[in-house]
Amino acid sequence: MDFRNSAQDSGFTAEVRAFFESHVTPEITARVDQDGTLHDAGLHEAIAARRWIGAAWPADVGGLGMDAAEFSAFWEIAQYCRAPIDGQLVTEMVGLTIARLGTEELKQAILPRVISGEVLISLGYTEPDSGSDVAAAKTTAVPVDGGYLINGAKMFTTLAHVADYVFLLARTDPTVSKHRGLTMFLVPTDVEGFEVRAVDTFGGERTNATFYDNVFVPDRLRVGAENDGWAVVMTALDVERASIRGYVGQARRLLDDLLEALQEDPGRLESSATRHALSAVNTKIEAAAALADRVFCIIAKGEIPNTEAAMFKLFVTDVFKDLSHLALDLVGPAALLTGADGSAPVSGHLEHSFRHAQIATIYGGSNEIQRNIIAGRALRLPVA
Incomplete structure (x- = not known):
């Protein structure tokens, strides 16, 4: 390969x-x-x-x-x-x-x-009471003449305040298993009954809670067949892999930011322990890039790299998180200064990356979910 x-x-x-x-x-x-x-x-x-x-x-x-x-x-x-x-x-x-x-x-x-x-389109998957269990959606879509009436709430609908649509997963059949009774819709954000409220996050990103009160969505804005929403979600996760290399860019930037911050005290870079730690994390970033390349090799063959994408996502976000901790260890308390403080190293980007890196392990499916995928599909172990 x-x-x-x-x-x-x-x-x-x-x-x-x-x-x-x-x-x-x-x-x-x-x-x-x-x-x-x-x-x-x-x-x-x-x-x-x-x-x-x-x-x-x-x-x-x-x-x-x-x-x-x-x-x-x-x-x-x-x-x-x-x-x-x-x-x-x-x-x-x-x-x-x-x-x-x-x-x-x-x-x-x-x-x-x-x-x-x-x-612009935002994602309406997660709900306040279901966390990572997207299939446990309780937001309902009831068929009416010409379309559906949607009622419920979604959490973490990031960018809904600037988006034109929410790609919304709703329950259309409560009598079947949770994965089978779901349908996907494009819900316009300018319709009556739609509400968005800001939610600030630890990572510094604005996300939103969105609410749907008898929101009418016409048939033409249904994506896929009725009660086939889970297959639509799986397709969306499949095509999401095309952008996975962005994680490598985040890790490379944090490493460069750390090196720039350490230049302010050149003596630290002379430490063999520091140089070893930096070399090790750089090697891991290159390994992450190779894992991303493997995903694209599989895509090019017309196959679906479920396990390989999970391995990449787990590895690169763990590297990113570990690097954010290393930055704090090597730079010291100054690495916790925000960009609002004029004395913050590299304009406060170390502090911001530290917060964002913790959240990166959740985006795109938490790393616990990725471990389950690897255990079940690659190692053939019982899935938790």
């Missing part, structure tokens, strides 16, 4: 790096740090103008048909440059799911607007 990343040293990589270095301005970074919204309308518009939204989608649904491994450099560089591109990431994931499972009417209504940057 070839683990080499086809994006390395390509013209596309250089173009993307130059783009983000010029477009991620101090003003954007300051605004994100202040309000926690990982989306910027101007940046999103500029990305769309380059045709980089949906660039790795097949041409028959409006994409450029770029190789997924090559385009993955986009996500790594964006995260390295601290670009607020979560809106693009989630919207592309949902868009490609619609391309695979949506009706022709829905594809024509949504996909061109996704590619042009006109539409």
